[in-house]
Amino acid sequence: MEERRQAAGSGLRGRYRAQVRDEIKQVALNQLAEGGPQALSLNAVAKTLGVSGPALYRYFGSRDSLLTDLVVDAYHDLAAALEAAVAKEEAGPAERLLALGYAYRAWAVGEPHRYRLLFRAPLHGYDAHSDPLVQASRLAMGVAVDVLTGLGDSGESPASTATRATTLWARLHGLVSLEIEGNFASMGLDPTPLYDAEIGALIEEGRR
Amino acid sequence: MEERRQAAGSGLRGRYRAQVRDEIKQVALNQLAEGGPQALSLNAVAKTLGVSGPALYRYFGSRDSLLTDLVVDAYHDLAAALEAAVAKEEAGPAERLLALGYAYRAWAVGEPHRYRLLFRAPLHGYDAHSDPLVQASRLAMGVAVDVLTGLGDSGESPASTATRATTLWARLHGLVSLEIEGNFASMGLDPTPLYDAEIGALIEEGRR
């Protein structure tokens, strides 16, 4: 029996496997950045890598499986960026909240195709509420909750903290969504003051 | 010469043409509601209508052309819903703003696939900044600007009004986006108080 199947990390074969998987994801991300999820084609990825067609199915069971992997990666990246931004220990709660907001924006503006991937994923046919996806999305949200827990009165109820975290999330998401689609640019508006105002208002609320 | 080409509205032929176009769009919307833009297939639409394949190309030059038409229709519908909501003349500015916010939410929640169509359209490969699209999107925004113009101090600058309109739009879009993707439901949160709070805060700001 042995049941070894295709464990990823063990041995030389596993290393090679993981490396090829990363290469595939890298090329896929490039295609995504250029033409959006619609333009992500396994065939094109294979051609870029110099292999031909069905070879990729050794590494990803389907096109959607590859997409899901990219989404999960993006969630982890975003969460890491947010954590890094709020990790400065000397900063107070308000500063950390500002840093969180700016980090969120910077990540989204820097890689808009990946940000879209996070919030538009359900469109692409696969189940957006599958386990790894839900688990990954909680990561990013968890960072926000943590920061807000430090900001509010220590006696604040968890439910209230969750509500404020959600408000923060919604405001940031709203601004970011409009910004990366070019809605601000097409109106001749500078989005930066809007972020300042929205985050500032939340800090005020937290102190109240 | 004559240059008549295929003017839509003239004569019996034109009427039939417009009717078939509407039928196609109706079926396409149904498919969209079930499986998202990914699932919108000209072939499937044709099969549903009892015609076969390339017949639809008499009515829409391409799949993307059909999608663009649906997006423009959606913008017009949304704008009409917002206008209807704020049309009650006896209501004051604050009430109209609340009505606007609720109408926006109601439209999006009622037809989430069409709402997604509005803000995710650029993903689908075609140029989101093509003329009819941009023109249509200004409609919805115009309603918000109008209401806010009435709300603020009469001496407010147009730029400031535009900023507040954009803030309103971003907040509503953020909440609606999260709501229609099920993020509130999956967290056990009731979104209604959040809408109240966000719109209420904007009314406060406007009075300040």
Next chain:
DNA sequence: CGAATAAGTTAGAGCATATAACTAGTAGAG
């Protein structure tokens, strides 16, 4: 070495968009 396993190949099914060439029905001018 030799056997199991994995990677990669080609062939092809099935479905999609889209074009080309053709058929049949209809509107409108004379």
Next chain:
DNA sequence: CTCTACTAGTTATATGCTCTAACTTATTCG
């Protein structure tokens, strides 16, 4: 009424995609 021009629809086909199946080559490991 007839003839012509146009239109809607057809089938056939090119091309591209995802994905499966069957086969071939290479590599790891007992």
